[in-house]
Amino acid sequence: MKASSDVRSTLTRARVRALRAALLAWFARERRDLPWRRTRDPYAIWISEAMLQQTRVETVVPYFERFLARLPDVGALANAPEDEVLALWSGLGYYSRARSLRRAAQELVTRHGGEFPRTRAGWLALPGVGPYTAGAVLSIAFAASEALVDGNVQRVFARLFGLELQHGSPALAAACWALAAELVPAPGEGHDPGQWNQALMELGARVCTPRAPACASCPLRSECRAQALGRAGELPLPKERRTPIAVELELAGVQHAGRWLLVRRPARGRMAGLLELPTRERAVLGSTRLWPADFPGAIELEEVELARVAHAITHHRIRATLRRATLAGPLPEAGLWATPAQCATLSLTGLTRKVLAGQGGA
Numbered sequence: 001m002k003a004s005s006d007v008r009s010t011l012t013r014a015r016v017r018a019l020r021a022a023l024l025a026w027f028a029r030e031r032r033d034l035p036w037r038r039t040r041d042p043y044a045i046w047i048s049e050a051m052l053q054q055t056r057v058e059t060v061v062p063y064f065e066r067f068l069a070r071l072p073d074v075g076a077l078a079n080a081p082e083d084e085v086l087a088l089w090s091g092l093g094y095y096s097r098a099r100s101l102r103r104a105a106q107e108l109v110t111r112h113g114g115e116f117p118r119t120r121a122g123w124l125a126l127p128g129v130g131p132y133t134a135g136a137v138l139s140i141a142f143a144a145s146e147a148l149v150d151g152n153v154q155r156v157f158a159r160l161f162g163l164e165l166q167h168g169s170p171a172l173a174a175a176c177w178a179l180a181a182e183l184v185p186a187p188g189e190g191h192d193p194g195q196w197n198q199a200l201m202e203l204g205a206r207v208c209t210p211r212a213p214a215c216a217s218c219p220l221r222s223e224c225r226a227q228a229l230g231r232a233g234e235l236p237l238p239k240e241r242r243t244p245i246a247v248e249l250e251l252a253g254v255q256h257a258g259r260w261l262l263v264r265r266p267a268r269g270r271m272a273g274l275l276e277l278p279t280r281e282r283a284v285l286g287s288t289r290l291w292p293a294d295f296p297g298a299i300e301l302e303e304v305e306l307a308r309v310a311h312a313i314t315h316h317r318i319r320a321t322l323r324r325a326t327l328a329g330p331l332p333e334a335g336l337w338a339t340p341a342q343c344a345t346l347s348l349t350g351l352t353r354k355v356l357a358g359q360g361g362a
């Protein structure tokens with residue numbers, strides 16, 4: 001195994017200069033024109049970075065534009081009701097990111113007069129902000145010499161420097177952070193740290209891709225250890241796969257006067273506080289329950305099947321059946337009625353949104 005300290009000792013000033021020059025020239029030519037790249041507004045960059053975690057660029061663009069149009073600055077986000085923020089986020093998943101953004105905005109307004117921190121420690125003190133986001137906002141918005149490492153950067157470094165470490169392992173992350181800190185341009189070195197960080201991520205997203213790296217068109221190929229060894233597709237080393245868990249759900253399609261019955265999930269736990277069709281778990285293999293074993297309130301299912309939907313949440317493979325149902329008692333405590341038009345603006349779970357879309361709503 002190649003230790004990262006060995007690799008760092010090979011990073012002569014001449015090699016660092018060559019890497020920077022090649023990658024930055026490529027980025028200047030090839031960079032995608034993305035809405036968050038047209039600004040240095042720390043708010044816009046922060047929102048984009050939160051959205052981009054675990055989510056593809058193409059998916060994020062319309063969400064980002066909608067979010068910024070409705071909540072254009074930190075004050076607007078701090079004052080927005082949580083439901084509105086979640087509705088703007090609905091479909092992106094990982095809703096704790098949206099809640100943390102709102103809480104962080106409230107802290108920025110109440111404790112810092114709406115000003116954004118200029119230090120890594122200041123960013124890391126905010127809810128939901130980790131080392132990646134701190135490095136991204138500081139380097140891109142403020143041109144600070146701050147490193148960042150995401151999955152793309154880890155893949156590029158594992159190959160470029162021949163790191164025989166497992167994908168997703170703490171050892172690979174630590175090695176990459178150490179290398180990133182060496183490589184990010186310092187003040188006075190004539191390069192923009194934000195451009196460098198974005199160039200690394202762009203290379204990982206578009207050239208040094210997970211399955212089929214396009215080494216022939218890579219600006220770093222002459223410097224790349226994996227390419228020299230013919231092992232580009234093998235690094236980083238694969239991690240052991242998590243076994244998928246099969247989950248079967250029944251969803252109750254209760255309608256009254258053109259409205260659907262929705263219930264709010266508990267305030268804590270997975271998909272906390274989001275609205276969904278009343279749901280119960282029928283079968284699950286090897287997992288704790290994600291949904292209750294029965295519906296809230298007095299719901300009676302009929303035989304009529306309205307839809308079947310396949311859905312995935314992390315490693316859970318869900319098969320959901322929507323059945324027509326009636327409410328035999330009072331409205332459940334966490335329940336509400338919503339027209340299809342209202343559903344489109346409410347903070348629904350991804351599964352419920354998918355199911356209702358097939359019924360002509362949400």
Ligand code: SF4
Pocket residue numbers: 156159160207208209213214215216218219220221222224225226227232
């Ligand atoms: Fe990745 Fe290939 Fe470029 Fe090396 S040469 S950094 S493996 S795309």
